[in-house]
Amino acid sequence: MDPLLYAVVWVFGWVLLLILIWHLRGRRRERRLEMIHKERMMAMEKGIPLPEMPEFTEASVRSTVADAVGGIRINPRWPLGLGAVCAMLGAGVSLALWLSPERDPHNAWPVGLVAVFFGIGLFLHYFLTRPATR
Numbered sequence: 001m002d003p004l005l006y007a008v009v010w011v012f013g014w015v016l017l018l019i020l021i022w023h024l025r026g027r028r029r030e031r032r033l034e035m036i037h038k039e040r041m042m043a044m045e046k047g048i049p050l051p052e053m054p055e056f057t058e059a060s061v062r063s064t065v066a067d068a069v070g071g072i073r074i075n076p077r078w079p080l081g082l083g084a085v086c087a088m089l090g091a092g093v094s095l096a097l098w099l100s101p102e103r104d105p106h107n108a109w110p111v112g113l114v115a116v117f118f119g120i121g122l123f124l125h126y127f128l129t130r131p132a133t134r
Contacts, residue, residue: 076130083122090115 043050075081094112097105 079122079126083119086115087119090119
């Protein structure tokens with residue numbers, strides 16, 4: 001198999017898988033809301049006090065994300081830690097390739113800058129999306 005074709009299939013396969021997961025989660029959420037709506041309509045018809053509608057706030061969305069991950073609590077500072085690891089890893093790779101005595105790796109030192117800029121992007125993500133301090 002052609003390596004370029006393999007890479008294209010690999011990348012688009014993962015993208016399609018992620019889109020499918022996103023779509024299935026949305027359908028599950030819609031079915032749950034539809035079921036809650038039907039329960040409320042049946043209660044109204046019978047004259048029973050209405051069951052409480054769950055609030056769909058940002059906190060409930062976070063709880064559904066935590067449920068999807070298996071109940072693991074996600075630290076809101078994860079971009080800082082991952083950004084520091086990526087930036088340092090990229091700087092180390094760049095430095096190692098630059099200091100390499102062999103000619104071929106010595107010319108490829110900018111490859112490590114990809115991880116450095118990814119780490120810097122995660123730092124920016126954290127600072128732009130963090131909640132306002134009180």
